[in-house]
Amino acid sequence: MAGNRMDPPRRKRRRAPTRRDALRGAGVIAAGAALPSLWLRRAAATPADMRAAIANVVGDAKLNVGRVKIEIPPLVENGNTVPCTVSVDSPMTPEAYVKAIHVFNEKNPQPNVISARLSPRAGRASIATRIRLTDTQTVLAIAEMSDGSFWSDSISVIITLGACLENLI
Amino acid sequence: MGALHRSSVSPGRGRTFVLIAAIVLAALLSATLPVLTGDIPIDKRRSTYEQMSADTKAMQDEDTANPGMLWVLDGEVAWRTKTGAAERSCADCHGEAPNTMKGVGARYPAFDTKRGAPVNIEERINICRTEHQRAPALAFESKELLALSVYVARQSRGMPIESTDARLEPFISAGRDIFTRRQGQLNLACAHCHNDNWGQKLAGVPIPQGHPTGYPLYRLEWQTLGSLQRRLRNCLIGMRAEIYPYGAPEYVALETFLMWRARGMPIESPAVRP
Amino acid sequence: MASALINVPAKAKRGEIIAIKTLISHPMETGFRHTETGVPIPRDIVTRFVATYNGEEIFSAQLYPAIAANPFITFSTVATESGTFEFKWTGDNGFAATEQAKIIVE
Numbered sequence: 001m002a003g004n005r006m007d008p009p010r011r012k013r014r015r016a017p018t019r020r021d022a023l024r025g026a027g028v029i030a031a032g033a034a035l036p037s038l039w040l041r042r043a044a045a046t047p048a049d050m051r052a053a054i055a056n057v058v059g060d061a062k063l064n065v066g067r068v069k070i071e072i073p074p075l076v077e078n079g080n081t082v083p084c085t086v087s088v089d090s091p092m093t094p095e096a097y098v099k100a101i102h103v104f105n106e107k108n109p110q111p112n113v114i115s116a117r118l119s120p121r122a123g124r125a126s127i128a129t130r131i132r133l134t135d136t137q138t139v140l141a142i143a144e145m146s147d148g149s150f151w152s153d154s155i156s157v158i159i160t161l162g163a164c165l166e167n168l169i
Numbered sequence: 170m171g172a173l174h175r176s177s178v179s180p181g182r183g184r185t186f187v188l189i190a191a192i193v194l195a196a197l198l199s200a201t202l203p204v205l206t207g208d209i210p211i212d213k214r215r216s217t218y219e220q221m222s223a224d225t226k227a228m229q230d231e232d233t234a235n236p237g238m239l240w241v242l243d244g245e246v247a248w249r250t251k252t253g254a255a256e257r258s259c260a261d262c263h264g265e266a267p268n269t270m271k272g273v274g275a276r277y278p279a280f281d282t283k284r285g286a287p288v289n290i291e292e293r294i295n296i297c298r299t300e301h302q303r304a305p306a307l308a309f310e311s312k313e314l315l316a317l318s319v320y321v322a323r324q325s326r327g328m329p330i331e332s333t334d335a336r337l338e339p340f341i342s343a344g345r346d347i348f349t350r351r352q353g354q355l356n357l358a359c360a361h362c363h364n365d366n367w368g369q370k371l372a373g374v375p376i377p378q379g380h381p382t383g384y385p386l387y388r389l390e391w392q393t394l395g396s397l398q399r400r401l402r403n404c405l406i407g408m409r410a411e412i413y414p415y416g417a418p419e420y421v422a423l424e425t426f427l428m429w430r431a432r433g434m435p436i437e438s439p440a441v442r443p
Numbered sequence: 444m445a446s447a448l449i450n451v452p453a454k455a456k457r458g459e460i461i462a463i464k465t466l467i468s469h470p471m472e473t474g475f476r477h478t479e480t481g482v483p484i485p486r487d488i489v490t491r492f493v494a495t496y497n498g499e500e501i502f503s504a505q506l507y508p509a510i511a512a513n514p515f516i517t518f519s520t521v522a523t524e525s526g527t528f529e530f531k532w533t534g535d536n537g538f539a540a541t542e543q544a545k546i547i548v549e
Contacts, residue, residue, distance in 0.1 A: 075222075077221065078443045081512070083224040108508075108509050114504055115504065116505075119501060121520055122519055123519050128516075128517035129510060129511075129514070129516050131511055132473070160373040160374065232448070233448045233466060234448075236466060239446045239447075239448060243468075392511065
């Protein structure tokens with residue numbers, strides 16, 4: 001009666017490890033060994049770091065939201081060079097002007113980006129520069145006013161990574 | 170007649186095997202045959218400039234905001250600097266670059282009669298240095314070589330690319346072979362992306378047609394100025410193909426083909442690209 | 444060979460707010476990168492930028508590694524009198540560069 005025969009239970013045959021297995025194992029170990037050294041150095045700023053950096057500037061004062069506008073293109077072609085403009089609503093007279101503009105980020109290895117000092121001679125409280133952003137994140141701008149108040153604005157930026165990179169990550 | 174009449178055309182067992190074998194063979198052949206897509210029609214050619222964001226375009230358009238211009242400034246100084254055992258500057262033989270170098274960037278790689286092959290701008294500069302200035306050749310991608318080549322290329326800004334020398338034809342052909350040949354671990358040809366799928370997205374980024382209108386250019390990825398050869402090496406690495414060494418004739422053949430492919434398009438050097 | 448590109452209008456009206464654009468050649472090595480063999484590349488950045496107008500400071504900035512290579516900084520000032528702008532960049536490893544631009548204010 002062909003087809004009805006019960007085969008003896010198949011014992012799981014452990015074949016001798018092949019060279020492929022050894023290479024695969026070595027690869028896993030090597031990858032594991034490589035990871036820590038990559039990650040140890042690239043400590044990203046934590047939200048706590050950003051808060052500490054902000055506290056350094058603002059101190060105990062209240063951080064208001066408004067009067068500041070930070071502009072970054074929402075979708076960035078390359079995180080290495082991201083145009084960033086910060087403008088503040090201020091008459092820029094000796095009685096009322098923007099003393100400083102500070103920019104912070106969330107996920108770069110360091111929370112500070114730039115700190116600029118202005119005077120009433122600026123005429124307009126507006127600065128522009130090009131920054132680096134490692135990952136999709138929030139960027140925050142704080143304006144320090146001559147009356148001691150602090151105003152801010154933040155923006156979310158998406159960073160994509162292009163294809164055909166020179167260095168394979 | 171009975172329903173199970175066997176049609177004389179229906180393949181028997183042996184014929185099925187041959188049919189399947191033929192299909193498999195055709196598949197294998199098409200995997201190794203060069204891509205048969207045509208070139209992009211002349212009027213559909215677009216510079217990568219058009220696919221960039223407004224901010225990146227602005228970076229290229231304004232001379233005082235274009236980082237590539239920093240190298241042009243250095244090149245201007247190098248042009249006038251006497252160097253080598255002959256104590257000669259480029260200006261001593263070539264005069265004022267804005268006059269004498271006009272159009273040069275638009276027609277290089279150019280045929281070199283002595284060598285019987287085209288040479289690109291970087292090689293031409295090194296030939297001048299070693300033969301006429303009696304100075305050592307500048308290393309590929311070195312600051313000095315980039316400064317001189319972008320200074321020369323800059324003088325052709327706005328001029329249409331020229332590729333009319335009949336002597337270049339075998340090299341254009343060799344370049345086209347490389348462009349359409351499948352290579353690397355991905356088994357892709359340049360043409361697959363840049364002829365067949367330009368404008369579509371790859372990893373979130375629009376695929377350019379890949380014209381060399383802006384070289385040497387400031388690539389945001391590099392955060393510095395780089396030559397066309399450097400970019401071609403990037404492409405090969407991206408395709409997981411083996412890269413030719415710097416100065417290899419394959420690059421010159423590719424460059425010659427790419428310039429022919431972009432004939433008539435205006436030079437943008439120094440361009441800015443993501 | 445640190446070169447810089449400065450964009451300052453050659454002429455302006457008294458009281459007019461003008462935009463000044465500056466671009467300096469500098470790699471801005473962050474200090475967070477390392478070579479293929481894992482050796483860290485030390486930080487080398489421009490840390491400070493100061494602009495003066497006829498000797499008086501009108502703008503300054505503290506730069507961090509998050510500023511892109513070849514730092515580009517744009518700011519504005521009121522054109523008060525004819526004279527000279529001086530821009531000074533200083534940074535790691537004793538980096539120092541100075542550029543000047545003249546303006547005629549009518």
